Amino acid sequence: MKNREILLVKRPDGEPTDEHLSIEEAAIPALSDGEAIVRLLYVSVDPYMRGRMNEGKSYVEPFQLNQPMEGGAVAEVIESQSDKLQVGDIVTGSLPWREYTAIAAESVRKIDPALGPVTTSLHILGMTGLTAYFGLMDIGRPQEGETVVVSGAAGAVGSTVVQIATIAGARVVGIAGSEEKVQLVKQLGADEVINYQTEDVSSALAEACPNGVDIYFDNVGGDISDAVYPLLNKFARIVQCGAISSYNKKDDQGPRIQHYLIKSSALIKGFTVGDYRERYPEGLQHLSKWLQEGKLTYEETITEGFENIPQAFFGLFTGENIGKQLVKVNEPSRFGS
Ligand SMILES: NC(=O)c1ccc[n+]([C@@H]2O[C@H](COP(=O)([O-])OP(=O)(O)OC[C@H]3O[C@@H](n4cnc5c(N)ncnc54)[C@H](OP(=O)(O)O)[C@@H]3O)[C@@H](O)[C@H]2O)c1
Secondary structure, eight states, rough: OOEEEEESSSSSSSSGGGEEEEOOOOOOOOOOOEEEEEEEEEEEOHHHHHHSSOOOOOSSOOOTTTTTTTEEEEEEEEOOOOTTTTOOOEEEEESSSSSEEEEEESSSSOOOOOGGGGGGGTTTTTTHHHHHHHHIIIIIEEEEEETTEEESSTTTTHHHHHHHHHHTTOOEEEESSHHHHHHHHHHOOOOOEEETSSOOOHHHHHHHHOOOOEEEEEEEEEHHHHHGGGGGGEEEEEEEEOOGGGTEEEEEEEEOOOOHHHHHOOOOOOOGGGGGGHHHHHHHHHHHHHHHTSSOOOEEEEEOOGHHHHHHHHGGGTTTOSSSEEOOOOOOSOOOO
């Protein structure tokens, strides 16, 4: 057995590139009581990982230099000294970017491949689905007929928000970065979709939102958000989910937004999905019901190969993905997909 891992070897100043990550040979994991050895199947790459490459205080610890990157993953148990995990079990949890790892049985959750594709635990029935659900339903609180604007609308979170807002009976306006993405977001139920790469966002938004904006679900920040603020209606809600346009910038200045908030009595609230940890079962119940009823669907962009994890991650910042960006590292040995 050969083993490889991907280490953070340098902290980026701007965009993450190959010079910041290094693929190295890793030791073969040794097994202790209560542990299992897992083989990576799928890795989720996520924008928040860029923040963890920086030093400093955040809601989650920074990645350590010369240690593996880590994040949401699906893996298969190949050896076990725990009565909680059997060889062949498929598990999900936060795992290092390493092909084979020894884990404590309690650090992962078993998933049942018979219930659906195992990758869904990394998006629609996992972190990004829950982010969309709680951000929109708890902070946005959409009412029938309200106008919801979603930035990053073709991404993992955004594409789910578009669909949940549609289920809630809202009028949905998406913003995305290519014609292909615009078509997808329309198919997901959006009433209007703006291509921010080819259109003037301010005038396109004014046209697409004749009754103003009641909820802005913001995944990107920056210039796109600056174009939304002037359209906020009285008591609008801004769900500050992400700001990917600024993750690679040291200094990102924009218009002051306070007067827009005052004029519209608007609420702006940042959150992380972990704030809702206690309520995950409620979120998962809704998401899986809508999925079963065919009201919710998902898109995946799957890159193949452990060595291509860095490129898949970098591509998030240049819009390479549609829906959830995953990397397939291995085929499960017992189950077909
Ligand atoms: N608060 C939370 O707990 C939480 C949880 C998960 C994710 N998030 C945040 O939610 C946002 C979306 O995450 P995701 O996992 O769903 O990622 P994603 O949207 O699937 O992928 C990132 C997308 O962002 C867009 N993008 C990249 N650079 C941009 C820029 N400069 N300006 C505008 N758009 C840009 C690209 O699409 P285009 O081609 O359309 O530009 C890209 O495909 C991120 O900001 C992330 O940090 C927050």
